[in-house]
């Protein structure tokens with residue numbers, strides 16, 4: 460049975476961008492499918508060849524490979540606050556016959572609980588808001604580390620009135636770096 464969950468009103472800027480931006484989500488998902496070191500899949504859940512390939516990659520059996528899914532991966536976020544971010548403005552239902560969508564913090568897209576990838580790691584799912592926010596904090600930090608010098612400088616000038624989670628996090632990090640006497644950009 461297909462169920463559609465209607466998201467509640469959420470604080471602006473609190474959801475990961477890919478949950479709200481279908482183009483970005485598709486771009487990140489396609490990158491995860493193609494990347495040699497990720498290989499998100501299978502597209503068709505009955506594709507045995509995919510699991511044979513994954514099992515070979517992990518040096519394990521097909522049965523074990525099939526048990527290592529997004530649903531129990533450490534990066535799979537189905538916390539209450541994340542479910543409010545899903546499905547986003549244009550997306551598919553988050554629950555279906557095979558499982559449900561959650562957010563992948565490693566590769567930044569809405570992944571499906573029944574699929575997997577080469578970077579799967581035990582310990583999930585994330586089902587507490589506190590753990591979800593902690594992943595978001597680390598994710599935003601690593602994104603901002605990747606900004607160019609010009610971009611960082613442009614954003615620093617907006618720290619008097621930061622908007623959105625990414626900017627707030629960036630400005631918070633700038634303050635704590637400044638206190639520690641570290642280089643600010």
Ligand code: SF4
Nearest residue numbers: 529532563565576579
């Ligand atoms: S890192 Fe985990 S949650 Fe993300 S796609 Fe891979 S198995 Fe799924």
